[in-house]
Amino acid sequence: MSTQLPTQIPTGGYNFAYLDEQTKRMIRRAILKAVAIPGYQVPFGSREMPLPYGWGTGGIQVTAAIIGPEDTLKVIDQGADDTTNAVNIRSFFQKTTGVATTEKTREASLIQTRHRIPETALSEGQIMVYQVPIPEPLRWLEPREGETRKMHGLAEYGVMQVKLYEDIAHYGHISTAYDYPVRVNGRYIMSPSPIPKFDNPKMDNSPALQLFGAGREKRIYAIPPYTSVKSLDFEDHPFEIETWDGACAICGATDSYLDEIVTDDTGGRIFVCSDTDYCGERVEAGHKGADDEEKAA
Amino acid sequence: MNKLLQVHDLTKTYGARTGCANVSFDLYPGEVLGIVGESGSGKTTLLRCLSAQLEPSAGTVAYDMRVKGLTDIWSLSEPERRMLTRTDWGIVHQNARDGLRMEVSAGANVGERLMAVGARHYGNIRTEAEDWLTKVEIDTGRIDDLPASFSGGMQQRLQIARNLVTQPRLVFMDEPTSGLDVSVQARLLDLIRTLVSRLGIACVIVTHDLGVVRLLAHRLMVMRRGQVVEQGLTDQVLDDPQHAYTQLLVSSILPV
Ligand SMILES: Nc1ncnc2c1ncn2[C@@H]1O[C@H](COP(=O)(O)OP(=O)(O)OP(=O)(O)O)[C@@H](O)[C@H]1O
Ligand SMILES: [Mg+2]
Numbered sequence: 001m002s003t004q005l006p007t008q009i010p011t012g013g014y015n016f017a018y019l020d021e022q023t024k025r026m027i028r029r030a031i032l033k034a035v036a037i038p039g040y041q042v043p044f045g046s047r048e049m050p051l052p053y054g055w056g057t058g059g060i061q062v063t064a065a066i067i068g069p070e071d072t073l074k075v076i077d078q079g080a081d082d083t084t085n086a087v088n089i090r091s092f093f094q095k096t097t098g099v100a101t102t103e104k105t106r107e108a109s110l111i112q113t114r115h116r117i118p119e120t121a122l123s124e125g126q127i128m129v130y131q132v133p134i135p136e137p138l139r140w141l142e143p144r145e146g147e148t149r150k151m152h153g154l155a156e157y158g159v160m161q162v163k164l165y166e167d168i169a170h171y172g173h174i175s176t177a178y179d180y181p182v183r184v185n186g187r188y189i190m191s192p193s194p195i196p197k198f199d200n201p202k203m204d205n206s207p208a209l210q211l212f213g214a215g216r217e218k219r220i221y222a223i224p225p226y227t228s229v230k231s232l233d234f235e236d237h238p239f240e241i242e243t244w245d246g247a248c249a250i251c252g253a254t255d256s257y258l259d260e261i262v263t264d265d266t267g268g269r270i271f272v273c274s275d276t277d278y279c280g281e282r283v284e285a286g287h288k289g290a291d292d293e294e295k296a297a
Numbered sequence: 298m299n300k301l302l303q304v305h306d307l308t309k310t311y312g313a314r315t316g317c318a319n320v321s322f323d324l325y326p327g328e329v330l331g332i333v334g335e336s337g338s339g340k341t342t343l344l345r346c347l348s349a350q351l352e353p354s355a356g357t358v359a360y361d362m363r364v365k366g367l368t369d370i371w372s373l374s375e376p377e378r379r380m381l382t383r384t385d386w387g388i389v390h391q392n393a394r395d396g397l398r399m400e401v402s403a404g405a406n407v408g409e410r411l412m413a414v415g416a417r418h419y420g421n422i423r424t425e426a427e428d429w430l431t432k433v434e435i436d437t438g439r440i441d442d443l444p445a446s447f448s449g450g451m452q453q454r455l456q457i458a459r460n461l462v463t464q465p466r467l468v469f470m471d472e473p474t475s476g477l478d479v480s481v482q483a484r485l486l487d488l489i490r491t492l493v494s495r496l497g498i499a500c501v502i503v504t505h506d507l508g509v510v511r512l513l514a515h516r517l518m519v520m521r522r523g524q525v526v527e528q529g530l531t532d533q534v535l536d537d538p539q540h541a542y543t544q545l546l547v548s549s550i551l552p553v
C-alpha cells in the first residue's frame with residue numbers, strides 16, 4: 001500500500017490512481033475504521049469519478065485509495081475478466097497507476113469484483129474489493145436512515161428474519177439467491193453485495209482482507225481476515241448454497257458456480273464455470289468437460 | 298397487588314402550548330383505564346408519554362419491570378426501553394398503517410415480535426401466527442396475504458394479534474375503533490374485551506366514544522385542556538358525574 005508516486009510511472013497526467021492524496025487519506029481512514037468494526041458501515045465523502053454510479057465507483061475509490069505501484073490488479077465482473085465493466089476498470093487503473101494486471105486469482109494482490117468471489121481459494125495478503133450498489137441490508141423494510149442506524153446500534157435484527165420468513169411463506173424455501181444477508185463477527189448484519197449466495201461461505205474465516213465500497217450511498221465496510229461470517233437462516237430452514245445436476249461443460253468442475261449458456265435456437269444449453277480463470281486453469285491442468293469426453297469417446 | 302404503572306405529575310408542553318399537565322394515576326395488573334375528552338384535550342399526548350413514544354417535560358412514568366420492580370421508564374437505557382415496548386408492552390395505533398408493516402404478510406406481521414426476541418424456528422413461528430390469527434378471528438387462509446388486502450376491522454385485529462403475540466402485560470390503544478363501521482366497531486370491542494379479560498392484560502385506551510369506555514374500562518379519566526378534571530370507576534363517573542364538564546359530556550350536550 002505504498003503511496004509514493006515514482007516519477008517514471010505514466011499516469012496520464014492525473015495523480016497516481018486518479019484521486020488526490022488528501023482524498024485517499026480520507027478514504028483510508030474510513031477503511032481503517034471499517035476494519036476495526038467488522039461489518040459496520042462507515043460513511044465517507046464519496047468523490048465524483050470519471051465513471052457513472054452503477055459502474056462501481058465505490059469499489060474504484062477503495063481500490064484507488066489502497067493500490068500501490070507494487071500491486072498486481074485483477075478485475076472481475078460476473079466472474080469474468082473480459083466484460084465491459086471489468087475491462088474499463090482495469091484499463092482505468094492501468095492508465096492512472098501503471099500497475100501490473102492479471103487474470104489469475106493466485107497472482108493478484110488486489111481483486112476488484114462485481115457479482116462474484118473467485119473459486120480459487122484466497123490467501124493471506126490478498127485484498128478483495130467489492131462494488132456495492134445498496135449497502136444497507138435493513139433498507140428494504142426501513143427507509144429512514146436514522147432508524148436503521150439505531151437498529152444496527154442496538155442489534156435489533158428481527159426484521160431480517162422477517163424477510164426470510166416471507167421467502168419461505170411464499171416460496172416454501174428461502175428464495176433469496178443474491179446479496180444474501182450475513183452476520184459478521186457475531187455482531188453486525190451486512191449486505192455482501194450482489195454475489196450469489198454460493199459465494200457466502202467463502203467470506204467466512206477468509207485469510208484475505210475484504211473491503212466493500214458503495215459510491216452513491218457513500219459507505220465503506222469491511223471483513224478483516226479470519227472473521228466469522230454467517231448467513232442468516234432458520235433452524236428448520238438452514239442456509240444452503242445452489243447446486244447443479246451437471247458439471248462444467250468445459251472443465252468438468254462440479255464445485256464451481258455454473259452459468260447456463262444457450263448454445264443454439266433449438267433449446268440446447270450447457271453449463272460452464274462463471275469464473276473463467278478457474279475454468280481455464282483446470283483445462284490447462286488437463287481436466288476435461290463432459291462435451292470433450294464425449295468427443296474423445 | 299403491586300402497581301403496574303405509577304404516573305406522577307406528568308406534564309408535556311409543546312413550546313408555550315400545553316399537551317397535558319400534572320397527570321397522576323396508578324394502574325394495576327389487568328386493569329383497563331379509559332381516557333376520554335374532547336378533541337385537543339391531550340389524550341394522545343398523554344398516551345404517547347405513557348407508552349414511551351414521547352418524553353414528558355416533567356413528572357415520571359414508572360413501570361413494574363419484571364426484574365427491577367417499579368422503574369422510571371426514562372431512566373432506562375434506550376435499548377432497555379425499546380425492548381420493553383416490544384415485549385412487555387403493546388401499542389395499538391388508531392391508524393393501522395402506523396402499527397402494521399404493510400409490505401409484509403399478515404403472518405410476518407404477527408411473527409415479527411417473536412423473531413425480534415430470538416425465535417428462529419420457522420414452523421413454530423408460523424404455528425404461533427396461525428394461532429393468533431384464529432384468536433382475533435382472521436381466517437388462517439389469509440396468513441400469507443398483505444394487510445392492504447384486509448378490511449379496516451381486520452387490520453385493527455391484525456394489529457392486536459401482532460401486539461399480543463409476546464404476551465404483553467400492558468397495552469396502549471389510541472382510538473382503536475374510530476373510523477370503522479358501527480357493526481365492525483362492536484365486533485372489535487367484543488374481541489378486545491374478551492382477549493383483555495381472558496389474558497389479564499392491563500390496558501390504557503383513549504377514545505372519543507363513551508360507549509367504548511362503558512364496555513371496556515374499569516376506570517375512567519376525563520380530560521379537558523390538558524388537565525384531568527375527573528377520574529374514578531367508570532360506572533360511577535358516567536352515572537354520577539361530579540365535574541360540570543363531565544356532566545355535559547355524559548348528557549351528550551357536548552359532542553365528544
Ligand atoms: N406535535 C405537536 N406540536 C405542538 N402541539 C401539539 C402537538 N401535538 C399535540 N399538540 C397540541 O397539544 C394539545 C393536545 O393534543 P392531543 O393530540 O394530545 O389531543 P387529543 O385529545 O388526542 O385530540 P384528538 O381527540 O383530536 O385526537 C392540542 O392543543 C394540540 O394542538
Ligand atoms: Mg388524539
Ligand SMILES: [Zn+2]
Nearest residue numbers: 248251273279
Ligand atoms: Zn469450468
